[in-house]
Amino acid sequence: IGLGVVPIxxxxxxxxxxxxxxxxxxxxxxxxxxxxxxxxxxxxxxKSKSGGAHCFLFLSEEVECxxxxxxxxxxxxxxxxxxxxxxxxxxKLVSEQDKGNWLNMPYFNSDQRRCIILDSKGEVKELSLEExxxxxxxxxxxxxxxxxxxxxxxxxKADATNIDDEVIQGAPPCIICMSKAGIQNGSRSDxxxxxxxxxxxxxxxxxxxV
Numbered sequence: 001i002g003l004g005v006v007p008i009x010x011x012x013x014x015x016x017x018x019x020x021x022x023x024x025x026x027x028x029x030x031x032x033x034x035x036x037x038x039x040x041x042x043x044x045x046x047k048s049k050s051g052g053a054h055c056f057l058f059l060s061e062e063v064e065c066x067x068x069x070x071x072x073x074x075x076x077x078x079x080x081x082x083x084x085x086x087x088x089x090x091x092k093l094v095s096e097q098d099k100g101n102w103l104n105m106p107y108f109n110s111d112q113r114r115c116i117i118l119d120s121k122g123e124v125k126e127l128s129l130e131e132x133x134x135x136x137x138x139x140x141x142x143x144x145x146x147x148x149x150x151x152x153x154x155x156x157k158a159d160a161t162n163i164d165d166e167v168i169q170g171a172p173p174c175i176i177c178m179s180k181a182g183i184q185n186g187s188r189s190d191x192x193x194x195x196x197x198x199x200x201x202x203x204x205x206x207x208x209x210v
Contacts, residue, residue: 043056048113071153075153
């Protein structure tokens with residue numbers, strides 16, 4: 001039994017949002033935490049019951065879902081998991097009957113859905129419920145803080161100068177971010193679409209041998 005909560009409210013705003021990274025064999029939670037740390041993202045990671053990860057953004061004040069979803073879409077690319085589910089799943093509720101989509105909450109009736117961080121030695125550490133609550137209260141963003149991060153966080157400024165692979169020189173930010181973060185299992189289809197589109201535009205159909 002889980003506790004499912006819908007992030008979007010009737011004002012089409014939210015106090016939390018989440019990237020839902022599905023489980024697959026050999027999922028590397030430590031690598032995910034390292035990528036988030038290196039990018040200085042305001043994201044807390046909880047293990048999901050299936051073995052994947054829920055990457056939470058917490059807000060102390062309501063923010064419009066449209067902008068929160070845009071931000072998390074960029075984050076998903078930069079941590080190597082483009083195309084994953086984003087909660088809330090919609091920018092706006094379309095009718096009075098529309099209730100939104102729920103996500104299972106961490107800690108409720110499960111030892112598997114726990115928040116994890118990197119400790120001082122760089123190893124994965126699970127937090128108790130009390131530690132998790134303290135962490136959320138510490139890292140939750142105000143509306144102004146969110147918009148400052150939203151406006152400053154621009155993957156379009158990704159630096160390609162230290163990319164050694166000549167094939168992706170001049171690539172768009174999404175590919176540069178994925179190249180630096182590493183391509184994760186379970187993202188193959190989305191990654192191939194991004195790479196294939198870029199290669200086609202860069203070299204043209206006459207230069208591509210399939």
